[in-house]
Every structure is written in structure tokens, then in C-alpha cells.
Amino acid sequence: MAVIESIIQHYNHWIMIFLMVSGLYIVVNRGNMVKKLVGLSLFQTSVYLIYITPGKILGGTPPILDDAFTVYSNPLPHVLILTAIVVGVATLALGLALVVRINEAYGSIEEDELFANGEDGT
Amino acid sequence: MNSQLPALQIVLPLLGAVLCAVLRKGNLAWGVALVTSLAMPVISGLMLQDVLASGPISYAMGGWAPPFGIEYRVDAASGFLLLLISLIGAVIMPYARLSIAAEIAEQDVPWFYTMYLLCLAGLLGIAITGDAFNAFVFLEISSLSTYAMIAMGKDRRALLASYQYLIMGTIGATFFVAGVGLLYSMTGSLNFVDVADRLAEVGTSRPILAALGLITVGMSLKLALFPLHVWLPNAYAFAPSVATAFLAATATKVAVYLMLRFMFSIFGVSTTLANLPIGEIFVTLALAAMFGASIVAIFQENVKRMLAYSSVAQIGYITLGIGIANQAGLTGGIVHLFNHAIMKAALFMVLGAVVYRIGSVKIDALAGIGRRMPITMGAFVIAGLSIIGTPGTAGFISKWYLAVGAFEKGWWWLVFLLVTSSLLSVIYIGRVIEVTWFRPLSKEGEKASETPLSMLIPTLILVAATIYFGIDTSLTAGIASKAADALLAGLR
Amino acid sequence: MKLDLILRVATKLLCPFILLFALYVQFHGDYGPGGGFQAGVIAAAMVILYAITYGLEPAKRAVPPAIAQAMIPLGVLIFAGTGVATMLLGDNFLAYNALDHHSPVHGQHLGILLVELGVLVTVAGTMVAVFYAFAGRGR
Numbered sequence: 001m002a003v004i005e006s007i008i009q010h011y012n013h014w015i016m017i018f019l020m021v022s023g024l025y026i027v028v029n030r031g032n033m034v035k036k037l038v039g040l041s042l043f044q045t046s047v048y049l050i051y052i053t054p055g056k057i058l059g060g061t062p063p064i065l066d067d068a069f070t071v072y073s074n075p076l077p078h079v080l081i082l083t084a085i086v087v088g089v090a091t092l093a094l095g096l097a098l099v100v101r102i103n104e105a106y107g108s109i110e111e112d113e114l115f116a117n118g119e120d121g122t
Numbered sequence: 123m124n125s126q127l128p129a130l131q132i133v134l135p136l137l138g139a140v141l142c143a144v145l146r147k148g149n150l151a152w153g154v155a156l157v158t159s160l161a162m163p164v165i166s167g168l169m170l171q172d173v174l175a176s177g178p179i180s181y182a183m184g185g186w187a188p189p190f191g192i193e194y195r196v197d198a199a200s201g202f203l204l205l206l207i208s209l210i211g212a213v214i215m216p217y218a219r220l221s222i223a224a225e226i227a228e229q230d231v232p233w234f235y236t237m238y239l240l241c242l243a244g245l246l247g248i249a250i251t252g253d254a255f256n257a258f259v260f261l262e263i264s265s266l267s268t269y270a271m272i273a274m275g276k277d278r279r280a281l282l283a284s285y286q287y288l289i290m291g292t293i294g295a296t297f298f299v300a301g302v303g304l305l306y307s308m309t310g311s312l313n314f315v316d317v318a319d320r321l322a323e324v325g326t327s328r329p330i331l332a333a334l335g336l337i338t339v340g341m342s343l344k345l346a347l348f349p350l351h352v353w354l355p356n357a358y359a360f361a362p363s364v365a366t367a368f369l370a371a372t373a374t375k376v377a378v379y380l381m382l383r384f385m386f387s388i389f390g391v392s393t394t395l396a397n398l399p400i401g402e403i404f405v406t407l408a409l410a411a412m413f414g415a416s417i418v419a420i421f422q423e424n425v426k427r428m429l430a431y432s433s434v435a436q437i438g439y440i441t442l443g444i445g446i447a448n449q450a451g452l453t454g455g456i457v458h459l460f461n462h463a464i465m466k467a468a469l470f471m472v473l474g475a476v477v478y479r480i481g482s483v484k485i486d487a488l489a490g491i492g493r494r495m496p497i498t499m500g501a502f503v504i505a506g507l508s509i510i511g512t513p514g515t516a517g518f519i520s521k522w523y524l525a526v527g528a529f530e531k532g533w534w535w536l537v538f539l540l541v542t543s544s545l546l547s548v549i550y551i552g553r554v555i556e557v558t559w560f561r562p563l564s565k566e567g568e569k570a571s572e573t574p575l576s577m578l579i580p581t582l583i584l585v586a587a588t589i590y591f592g593i594d595t596s597l598t599a600g601i602a603s604k605a606a607d608a609l610l611a612g613l614r
Numbered sequence: 615m616k617l618d619l620i621l622r623v624a625t626k627l628l629c630p631f632i633l634l635f636a637l638y639v640q641f642h643g644d645y646g647p648g649g650g651f652q653a654g655v656i657a658a659a660m661v662i663l664y665a666i667t668y669g670l671e672p673a674k675r676a677v678p679p680a681i682a683q684a685m686i687p688l689g690v691l692i693f694a695g696t697g698v699a700t701m702l703l704g705d706n707f708l709a710y711n712a713l714d715h716h717s718p719v720h721g722q723h724l725g726i727l728l729v730e731l732g733v734l735v736t737v738a739g740t741m742v743a744v745f746y747a748f749a750g751r752g753r
Binding site: 020024027033036037040043044047050051054077080083084087090091094095098099101102105106114 | 259278
């Protein structure tokens with residue numbers, strides 16, 4: 001019973017872990033470069049939750065000082081994650097731009113086809 | 123004005139990058155990049171002098187006092203790294219103009235310098251910041267600009283290499299930021315010093331260890347620790363020569379620094395090494411890198427790729443120092459960080475000169491060119507000897523400290539393995555020397571002649587530095603030993 | 615491009631209000647949720663909406679790509695320029711208090727306003743430039 005309770009109490013962590021692992025799985029397992037980037041985004045998003053979910057305090061108000069309130073939510077995680085989202089968007093845009101260029105140069109974005117003809121270096 | 127130096131160190135290259143993007147003329151952009159890059163070592167030199175004379179510098183960004191605001195903090199370790207990055211950046215810039223003009227399409231040249239300066243700002247930022255999340259942001263600034271620089275390579279495989287690096291690098295950075303997130307939720311702070319203080323109160327719990335693991339794995343990806351190095355050889359082989367030389371010398375080193383900072387200063391030696399077998403893992407992986415990557419390097423046809431594998435092996439020596447984790451070993455790791463940066467930059471710059479003259483770095487194309495470009499290839503020989511670790515060169519010093527560290531731990535077998543792995547580098551460096559000097563001239567080699575002075579002199583400066591730091595070690599080993607002391611003592 | 619009257623008229627009607635909303639988010643950022651980043655994205659969304667309904671070429675006539683690209687460094691210049699100004703006034707980088715001698719609160723207001731303006735310009739420029747770069751490929 002205690003185990004189930006602790007699982008339910010930490011449900012946000014389970015969601016995080018599920019998203020993180022599925023994102024990583026897509027990155028590793030998919031050969032399509034666009035799908036890989038989708039997985040990468042999912043992976044990054046799961047980390048945003050690590051910051052956002054502990055930032056919410058039940059019953060807390062927005063952190064604007066007022067005599068009527070004593071419990072405030074922490075605003076810092078949101079600011080941090082806004083920054084991280086920007087970074088994620090930039091990464092995704094750059095990754096997609098690379099995929100477009102790769103498609104123009106090779107005519108394919110499937111890794112199996114690209115690496116089949118000895119393109120991995122040598 | 124002296125008190126503003128930490129901000130200037132980051133703001134100047136950032137402004138320079140913006141200026142390059144506004145100017146959109148190759149030569150003007152180069153001029154801006156040159157001026158900014160030359161100003162960097164002056165700033166970091168002044169700061170390091172301050173630090174050595176009167177202790178760490180703390181700078182409150184935006185006037186918000188730490189731990190609430192973002193703090194820029196320069197101590198012996200970060201000051202040393204700042205000086206290294208800015209010196210390499212300054213030496214490469216005069217070299218860059220001809221090489222970049224030859225290797226990159228004309229309309230892309232100003233963008234290359236923009237990316238270069240952004241990357242410089244990002245790397246310096248990681249070294250200077252005292253805030254964990256800020257370190258992540260700078261890490262991504264430098265990484266994103268690096269991906270763009272690699273993709274500018276002439277070969278279409280540069281695109282694939284850049285994509286591969288983007289995926290791996292982002293996974294690494296995300297691991298890192300996940301670790302920082304756990305740390306933040308456990309301690310409620312992001313400031314390095316403050317986190318270290320509060321960790322002492324929190325003690326060692328599972329989330330803390332998870333954070334340590336996530337950060338270590340994330341940084342191992344960025345620094346190309348052996349099984350996580352697969353992005354590196356292609357990225358270095360197909361990037362423009364200037365980018366390769368700069369990245370090989372700085373990018374992985376900064377990741378090493380950040381990992382050291384977290385493992386030793388923030389979590390503390392006792393937490394890191396007592397609770398997780400990180401020391402043993404690092405020594406094992408370092409040995410795998412020193413042997414595995416060196417053996418792979420021997421069989422490369424593309425000399426740039428060969429040196430990239432050699433980089434993986436040399437990073438093995440640096441992580442070996444971390445794994446040994448006593449004063450001499452850590453000093454060896456940090457000195458090697460500096461020495462390897464100098465000699466690898468020199469080697470890649472020689473190859474950049476070869477590309478400039480004959481347009482290829484295939485080993486067959488290099489046959490006999492030593493007689494056509496004797497000074498350049500002579501530089502390769504000296505820097506190569508330093509990679510091997512010949513006494514009298516910088517490479518020897520770091521291996522010496524590593525060996526001393528291993529002896530102090532009673533790991534005499536490690537000393538034996540150190541020497542054996544050096545023999546492997548004799549083979550791959552020796553192969554290039556044999557081909558370039560003693561084979562008949564190749565077809566491509568016909569058009570080779572001595573490198574232009576603007577490219578030759580920066581290369582020779584770095585080669586001279588490898589010899590100088592092999593003889594006078596007061597600067598490198600002296601500061602590295604201080605940095606090792608500071609890291610081992612922690613921030614508390 | 616197929617003519618779709620409702621879409622075209624609706625887009626034309628919406629565009630000024632989207633921009634207005636972007637500016638509201640921008641300037642209300644001092645007192646409530648909002649700020650340069652959100653405002654920049656909303657403003658860029660207007661251009662993208664226009665391009666989706668009217669086609670890429672009319673959008674490029676309205677907001678030339680050169681302007682979008684120039685906005686990216688310009689915004690960073692505004693941001694960094696504010697920081698340099700505070701340094702020249704003798705305080706730390708981006709320490710807005712220095713911007714007004716009489717009242718640090720006014721200094722903070724002015725500083726935030728300038729910095730958010732820089733963010734608005736860069737974000738809007740980046741979003742539009744990224745859209746143009748992707749939309750213009752493969753034609």
C-alpha cells in the first residue's frame with residue numbers, strides 16, 4: 001500500500017520519467033532525422049517539468065507582495081524554463097535547417113540510406 | 123574600470139558577434155573578430171593576475187548580489203581556463219582570414235565570424251559564470267554556434283556530422299540541465315557557492331546522487347569521453363580547419379572544466395568519490411580511450427580524422443587525471459588540458475595550411491610535402507612529438523604529473539599503461555611524419571609551397587609554446603596545481 | 615493561390631489587432647505577465663499568418679527579409695547597449711539603477727523597458743527570418 005501511495009504522490013515524476021525515456025527512445029531508435037528531432041524535443045520538454053512541477057505551491061499566489069497573502073509560488077522556475085524553451089526552439093530550428101540541407105545534398109533523410117554508402121566518414 | 127573586467131570578457135565578443143552580423147562583409151567581419159579576440163587575453167590575463175594576487179573575483183551581474191543574482195566568479199581554475207580559451211582564440215584569428223576565405227563560400231564568411239565570436243563568448247561564459255543555469259545557457263550558446271560552424275564545412279558530410287553532434291550535444295546538455303534541476307529542487311539555489319553550502323546541510327540523498335550522475339553523464343557526452351565520443355571524429359574532420367583547431371583546443375576542455383567544477387567544488391570530493399564509483403569508471407574509460415581511440419587513429423586515411431581520434435585518446439589522459447583524483451593526478455589532468463589544447467590546435471592549424479595549399483588531407487596526398495613546405499611540416503613534427511610526450515615538450519610534463527599521481531596511489535601498472543599508450547601515438551604520428559618527409563612527392567603535392575606568413579606565424583607561436591611550456595612549467599603546472607588544490611578543497 | 619474571401623478578409627482585419635495585442639503584451643510586461651519574448655512571438659505570428667493566407671511574396675513585400683534579418687542583431691545591440699550604458703554610468707553590467715540618478719525605481723523601469731524592447735525586436739526578427747528561410751526553400 002505504501003508503495004502505491006508513494007507512486008501516486010509522485011505522479012509528476014512518473015510522467016516526467018515516461019516522457020524522458022520515450023523521447024530518448026525515439027532519438028535512438030528512429031532512422032528518420034525529423035522524427036529524431038521530435039524525440040529530442042520530447043526529451044527536452046520532460047526536463048522542463050522537473051523545474052516547473054516543484055515550482056507550484058498548492059494555495060500559493062503569484063509572487064506579488066501583498067499583506068493578504070503569505071504563501072507564494074516560486075517564479076524562478078518559470079523564468080528558467082522560458083529560457084530553456086528558447087534554447088530548445090533554437091536547437092529545433094537549427095536541427096530542422098540541417099535536415100533541410102541534408103535533404104538537398106543527399107536526397108534522403110533516412111539514416112539507414114545515408115550511412116549505407118559509406119558516408120559516415122572514411 | 124578594472125572591476126568591470128568579468129562583464130567585458132563576455133560582452134565584448136557578444137557585441138563583436140552582433141557587429142559581424144550587421145557588417146556582412148567578410149574582411150570587415152574578420153577585422154572585428156580580430157580586434158575582439160586580441161582584447162580577450164588582455165582581459166583574462168589581468169583578471170588572472172588579480173586572482174593570483176588577492177583571491178577570487180566576484181561580479182554581480184545587473185547589480186543583484188549573489189546568491190540571488192547571477193554571479194560571475196573567477197578563481198584560479200576558471201581564470202586559468204579563461205586565459206587558455208582567449209589565448210587560443212587570439213592566436214587563431216590572424217590565421218583565420220586566408221583559411222576561411224579559401225574554405226567557406228563568400229556570402230557565409232561574415233556569418234562564420236559571427237558564429238565564431240558567439241562560440242567564444244559561450245565558452246568564456248561557461249568558464250566565468252558562478253551560476254549553474256547560466257552555465258547551461260552559455261553551454262547552449264557555444265554548442266549551437268558550433269553546430270553552425272561545423273555545417274559550414276565544404277564537404278556535404280559536414281552536414282551529417284553537424285546533425286549527429288547536434289543530437290548528441292543536445293542530449294548531453296539536457297542531461298546536464300536535468301541534473302541542475304534536481305539540484306535546484308533539493309537546495310533551492312543555483313549559485314555554485316550557495317549550492318555547495320546548502321548541499322552540506324542537505325546531505326547525500328538519492329536525488330542528489332541522481333543529479334551528480336546526470337551531470338557527469340551529460341558532461342561526458344560534451345567532452346567526448348570514450349564510449350560517448352562518436353560525434354567527435356566526423357565533426358572535427360569535416361568542419362572548416364579554423365573551426366576544428368579552435369574547437370579541438372577549447373570546446374571539450376570547457377566541458378571538462380564544468381564537470382570538475384561540479385564533481386569537486388559543488389558536490390565535493392567525498393560525495394563524488396565515496397558514493398559512486400566515478401573514479402574507477404573514469405580510470406577504466408580513460409584507459410579504453412587511450413588505447414581504443416589510438417588504435418583506431420592508426421588506421422585512418424584522413425589525417426584530420428586521425429587527429430580527431432587522437433583527441434579522444436588525449437581526452438582520456440585528462441579524465442585519467444580526474445579518476446586518479448589526488449593532487450598530482452588532478453594537476454596532471456589540468457596541465458594536460460592546457461598543453462593538449464596548445465599542441466592539438468597547432469597540429470590542426472598545420473593541416474589547415476595543408477588544405478589551403480593542396481586542398482586535401484588524405485594521407486596519400488600528403489606524401490613528400492615536407493620538402494615543399496618544410497617549416498610547416500617541421501611544426502607538425504614538433505607538435506607531434508609533444509602529443510607523444512617526448513621530454514622537452516609540453517606533452518611530457520602532463521604525462522609526468524599523471525605518472526606521479528598514479529605512483530602516489532600505488533598504481534604502478536597505470537604508469538606502465540601510460541607509456542604503452544604513448545607508443546601507440548608514436549605509430550600514428552610517426553606514420554604521418556614518414557609519409558610527409560620520406561615518400562616521393564604526390565600528384566597533389568606538386569602545387570604545394572610554403573604556407574603564407576599570416577598562417578605560418580600563428581602556427582609557429584603555438585609550436586614555440588609547446589616547447590616553452592615543456593621547459594618552463596611555472597605558469598602551467600604552477601597554476602594547475604593551485605587550481606587542483608582549490609578544486610580538491612571545494613568551495614567551502 | 616486559391617482565393618478564399620473569408621480567410622483573406624479575416625486576416626486583414628485581424629492583423630492590426632494582433633500587432634496591437636503584441637504591443638499591449640510588451641508594455642504591460644512591467645505590471646503583469648508578458649514581456650518582449652511573448653510580444654515578439656505574437657508580432658511574428660502576425661507576419662506568418664499574413665504569409666500563409668496571402669502567400670510568401672506579398673509578405674516579403676510587407677516585411678522584407680533584409681529587415682527581418684537586420685532586426686536580429688539590432689535587438690541584441692539594444693540589449694547589450696543598455697548594459698554598456700549602465701557600465702559607462704559607473705555601475706555593473708545591466709544594473710538599471712544607474713540609469714536614473716534620482717530614483718533607482720525609475721532606473722529599473724527604464725532599463726526593463728529598453729531590454730524588453732531589444733528582446734521584442736530580436737525575437738520578432740528571428741521568428742520571421744526562420745519562417746522565411748524554411749518557407750522559401752525548395753521552390
